[in-house]
Amino acid sequence: MMALPDGVQVSADLLAELDDLYRRLHAGPELSMQEHKTASLIADRMESLGFETFSCGGTGVVAVLRNGDGPVVGFRADIDGLPVAEETGVDYASTARGLLRDGTEVPVMHACGHDMHITCAVGAATVLAQTREVWSGTVVMIFQPAEETSEGAAAMVSDGLWDRAPEPEVIFGQHVWSGRAGQVEVSTGPAMAMADSWRVTVHGRGGHGSRPEQTIDPVVLAAHMVVRIQSVVSREIDPLQSAVVTVASFHAGLKENIIPAEAEFTVNVRSLDPQVREHLLAALRRVITAEAVASAAPEPEIEELYTFPLLYNDPVATEQLKRSLAAVLGEDQVVGSDPRMGSEDFGHLAAPLGVPNVYWFFGGMPDAVVNGDDPVPSNHSPLFAPVIEPTLTTGVAAALTAIMSRVGADSR
């Protein structure tokens, strides 16, 4: 068991300052790999606290505080916003706009709460910097860009993150979500799903809508593919395993009497087990190829868009952390949870070192919203607005507890 060491607390003054920082970050979100202002704000702040900083993986920032002998602990906060038009109505709502990579101008919002992650990490770092006499070791704060596109963690690793920062014995991370504010949820073992996304281009032969016999209709063909791949989970995967196949975009043609030459759809595949993933991907490839053969169509093109790794919470480190969190936040505020089929690229950070990681969720919604009749806005919703308190206090305390559980006096 541990509580925060004597003299370590999140003061009212600090919380007021963090409240202000959160509102500023919320009002100024930036898209993935374009987090320039966010990164410089973070670097300035961390340097003023006495951390050594370096930029890594484009717009990532790493901040290291060396405080004598002892364990090295990593903590990660992701920093990117999303192309969403904010509708929360809060007085610090975003009116920011940004450019997608194809040049399209879009509204930008911190619709996933990464602004809360930055604020909580800065809060924990501030307390660590102010209480160096009660802990010993090294803290590596990782402010990661581009979580939403699954690029940032891999970009930091390939930019030499672990050649430039001390290697931690464990890496922690957290995410705000639509659960009850004040509460923390932790899964043991598989915590978030592997995900693979493909773009499938289906080739046919175009022609007049009145002369189908002269065409190979890619709309009918692609429709068969979509329906048939939906039977892979129900007919080929063990019912006790978890798997999801979603086709969420489908485009073909311009006019009702012109059979197009091509159709295109994207498919997203999720699983919690590497063997299940392999089976799903092989089955999808088999069905897509075979349906094209069945229609006498050319071979379709499959483009792999991105992959998220499994997020696996090390069972030993997770149990230790849960005990520490319960001692600080209260037993009833720390609950176990099933794995989620959402995905995260957090796992890429610890993987090359072979060290454990632990990742948890903290709630952002007041009781009245959680218990209300209306659906609770989820992450990525234009209505996603975590209540600042007690969310902020909980996130700072959880981050601090995790780090202190390794470098604090009680842990040595």
Ligand SMILES: [Zn+2]
């Ligand atoms: Zn997100």
Ligand SMILES: [Zn+2]
């Ligand atoms: Zn997120």
